[in-house]
Amino acid sequence: MIDFQSGYILRPVNPVFIYFSLFCALLLNLLPIGNYGWVPDWLIICIVFWNIHQHRYVSVIWAFALGLMMDVHNSDLLGLHAFSYSLVSYLAISWHRRIVALTVLSQAVHLIPIFLLVSLFPVLVHWLLSGEFYWWALTGAIQALIEAMLWPIATRILLAPQRRPIDVDHNRPL
Amino acid sequence: MLIDFRFKALDPIRNNVNWVLRPLEYVMMAPRNAFEATSDYFTTRSTLDQENQAMKVRQAELSLLANQSEFLMVENQNLRELMALQKQVPFKTLPVEILFNPPNPISQRIVINRGSNDGLKLGNPIANDAGILGQVVRLYERSAEVSLLEDRDFAVPVQVARNGLRAAVFGAGRGNPLELRYLPVASDLEVGDILLTSGIDGVYPPGFAVAVISKIERNADKNSSNVFCVPVAAVNRYRQALAFLYDPQFDAKAPTLNNKSASGTPQTNTPGRRQTRARGMQ
Secondary structure (H helix, E strand, C coil), X not given: CECCCCCCECCCCCHHHHHHHHHHHHHXXXXXXXXXXXXXXXHHHHHHHHHHHCCCXXXXXXXXXXXXXXXXXXXCCCCHHHHHHHHHHHHHHHHHHHHHCCCHHHHHHHXXXXXXXXXXXXXXXXXXXXXXXXXXXXXXXXXHHHHHHHHHHHHHHHHHHHHCCCCCCCCCCC | CHHHHHHCCCHHHHHHHHHHHHHHHHHHHHHHHHHHHXXXXXXXXXXXXXXXXXXXXXXXXXXXXXXXXXXXHHHHHHHHHHCCCCCCCCCEEEEXXXXXXXXXXCCCEEEECCCHHHCCCCCCEEECCCCEEEEEEEECCCCXXXXXXXXXXXXXXXXXXXXXXXXXXXXXXXXXXXXXXXXXXXXXXXXXXXXXXXXXXXXXCCCCEEEXXXXXXXXXXXXXXXXXEEECCCCCCCCEEEEEECCCCCXXXXXXXXXXXXXXXXXXXXXXXXXXXXXXXX
């Protein structure tokens, strides 16, 4: 793949690294931080990132399985996160050609609706099912914004292994 | 989602995923626990001294009370027997540890480290030394989810300690004060009244503190009063709590095993069995 920012061709991705990063994001989500609306959902950042950059390795099915885990952890209705994650990863996969070509900051702006969808989805479903609307829970929008702000950092970290130079010239270390 | 909401049919899946996930959750709790352990370790001597002093005084008071209460309890049981009243049911307690509260914008829950293997049942109340915290709403083998008092539409039947007026406290969602609903304007309530569990529902044993009235708005037009209360037990502060394995004999039994009684559609509407949440998601 081409890194559109620098114009260099990236090294091929290591699948082990992909799955390891997903696992780490899952663990980060399990951290007992508390029931706050703004805590970013690390897992969805990671899923969307790999959906956009390597959609052959991380597909909708992965998003579904990981979403199921988050449902159980959050004691939500089973399938809530599973559905929203897979919906979002479908969106991300269908947008990936457009989004990869943008600069990192405008990528983040483009991803705000995706993250908003994930964080507000439980509220919407609850509204559909029971007819009560939780205005309080709309603070999830802050979570989406924080996730969008974390996007450049995620790009930095998750693309780092692919940005290593292929031939290291020991005489001229750069 | 609909299947889970309407039929609660997916519990096996949930249990299995939970079985995989729980060890990871324990692993991720390690940093927090280590931090707390170190900060505990480095408490100064004087703090410990003070704490020790306070504990001693408290212990003396409590042992005095305990001696008294033993006598009172026997007397009470005898009197009840004489008057052919329903006996107070003794119950066991089970110390539980609060593991974490799952990040969920809608409900307010905690996960505890005891489950059906330890004899916990659906609907068992959870309390700490100050008062009632909540109720078990979903049971796994080695852990359980507890709905807290603050949870929306979570109801506890209470009695005002001062005059024995019966009412029900409802949760009003996260961060909102609890409400006493369905009370007429003229009811005898004051700010600062303590609400105890009345025990008429057969879920909570009678006589445990639940909340203190913090604000009363009397509304003469509608002949109703909005009464707001604050929970007695600090809900999000401690890590240890007690589960009451309370099962009064006069009550209709909880529907067996599966996570049914706690939420969703009314399966059993037997008198005495309270529906925790008539509608709403979880």
